[in-house]
Amino acid sequence: MSDHKKYRRETDLMHAGRKPDDYFGVVNPPICRTSTILYKDLAAYFDPNTKYRYGRVNNPLSQSFEEAIAALEGGFHAITASSGLAAITTTMLAFLQSGDHVLMVDSCYPPTRFFANKQLAGFGVDIEYYDPLIGAGIQDLIRENTKMIYLESPGSATFDVQDVPAIVRIAKQNAILTVMDNTYSAGVLFKPLSHGVNISVQSAAKYLGGHSDVNLGVAVADDEAHYKKLKSCAVNLGTCAAAEDLYLAMRGLRTLEMRLDHAHKNMMCVLSWFERRKEVQAIYCPILQKSPGHKTWKRDFKTTNGLFSVLFKPEYSMEQVGRFVDALALFPVGSSWGGYESLIQPQDMKSYRSNWEKEGVFLRFQIGNENPQDLIEDLDNAIKFLRA
Numbered sequence: 001m002s003d004h005k006k007y008r009r010e011t012d013l014m015h016a017g018r019k020p021d022d023y024f025g026v027v028n029p030p031i032c033r034t035s036t037i038l039y040k041d042l043a044a045y046f047d048p049n050t051k052y053r054y055g056r057v058n059n060p061l062s063q064s065f066e067e068a069i070a071a072l073e074g075g076f077h078a079i080t081a082s083s084g085l086a087a088i089t090t091t092m093l094a095f096l097q098s099g100d101h102v103l104m105v106d107s108c109y110p111p112t113r114f115f116a117n118k119q120l121a122g123f124g125v126d127i128e129y130y131d132p133l134i135g136a137g138i139q140d141l142i143r144e145n146t147k148m149i150y151l152e153s154p155g156s157a158t159f160d161v162q163d164v165p166a167i168v169r170i171a172k173q174n175a176i177l178t179v180m181d182n183t184y185s186a187g188v189l190f191k192p193l194s195h196g197v198n199i200s201v202q203s204a205a206k207y208l209g210g211h212s213d214v215n216l217g218v219a220v221a222d223d224e225a226h227y228k229k230l231k232s233c234a235v236n237l238g239t240c241a242a243a244e245d246l247y248l249a250m251r252g253l254r255t256l257e258m259r260l261d262h263a264h265k266n267m268m269c270v271l272s273w274f275e276r277r278k279e280v281q282a283i284y285c286p287i288l289q290k291s292p293g294h295k296t297w298k299r300d301f302k303t304t305n306g307l308f309s310v311l312f313k314p315e316y317s318m319e320q321v322g323r324f325v326d327a328l329a330l331f332p333v334g335s336s337w338g339g340y341e342s343l344i345q346p347q348d349m350k351s352y353r354s355n356w357e358k359e360g361v362f363l364r365f366q367i368g369n370e371n372p373q374d375l376i377e378d379l380d381n382a383i384k385f386l387r388a
């Protein structure tokens with residue numbers, strides 16, 4: 001779209017990645033299923049400026065979606081991958097080599113941690129975890145071979161909010177690349193690149209897709225050099241995304257802000273129910289004063305998404321909490337979040353963190369688009385089974 005930069009963010013999102021002129025006026029870029037792309041002649045095959053060469057590498061739909069996400073995150077350009085995790089692993093492999101040292105936030109998405117500990121460490125990359133609230137104190141952990149600082153904020157499970165500007169400042173002083181998992185914010189609630197982060201990664205399976213039916217990941221680079229490195233690694237690894245998933249995520253973009261807003265409002269209703277429960281030891285949600293990094297959240301964010309976690313008091317066993325969970329009609333147990341339905345997922349904090357000392361069952365809640373009063377009545381009914 002021409003001149004779309006003069007509009008406000010919400011308006012931009014309606015236009016990002018669309019090219020009706022390329023498709024006879026068709027509103028949405030159509031699903032483009034292709035491996036082979038034909039060249040008009042041999043000269044076109046050898047022309048380095050030919051735009052589309054092979055479906056896995058680049059095609060009209062992946063290109064449109066990558067442009068849209070780059071616009072959303074305010075970056076140079078993006079790559080897409082078959083999942084959020086694939087976007088993360090591709091990004092790490094693009095910028096790391098054996099002998100490098102990486103500082104990883106301790107509250108990162110657990111599969112990211114398992115990839116780092118198993119694959120990266122196996123290739124001779126030195127992985128060190130840091131406290132999500134470390135801020136400028138990260139300076140003390142920097143070594144001569146520190147190549148990357150990996151952030152995720154708010155983090156997984158406990159939603160610790162990092163002081164991104166302070167960490168980026170130290171990273172820049174030491175010429176270290178910063179990569180941030182921005183899935184929580186869906187590219188809307190927080191803009192890592194505008195705070196100087198080099199690569200923003202997210203799973204489009206969450207709020208971007210928004211309907212629990214997409215496996216897709218994106219990584220947006222801040223400049224051309226970083227993008228080229230990222231893209232070349234993606235091509236070498238065979239990283240690519242499925243056509244239907246790209247289409248659905250692109251469609252999700254148009255309602256993204258509304259859905260996030262609604263998720264936040266519904267989440268607040270359910271959150272206040274949990275705040276009144278005496279069975280609860282702690283609630284993790286950045287909007288709460290006691291939640292880790294709340295002050296930083298207040299400085300850098302305006303709202304949250306639909307997530308929070310509950311740590312029950314240690315006297316409630318997994319079996320008792322299980323009775324409560326199984327008595328709920330509107331909160332099925334399921335992985336992932338960002339869809340339309342409320343969900344619960346237990347979190348195995350001892351394997352997710354370097355030093356998790358707290359006792360008690362830990363559940364993550366994703367609040368969907370149900371009427372919040374129905375959710376609260378469901379909780380009111382099921383909580384009796386916790387004490388039974």
Ligand SMILES: *Cc1c(COP(=O)(O)O)cnc(C)c1O
Binds near residue numbers: 216217336
């Ligand atoms: C879900 C998730 C991912 C991984 O996304 P997939 O698309 O499931 O691979 C990465 N980071 C965070 C914070 C997530 O919640």
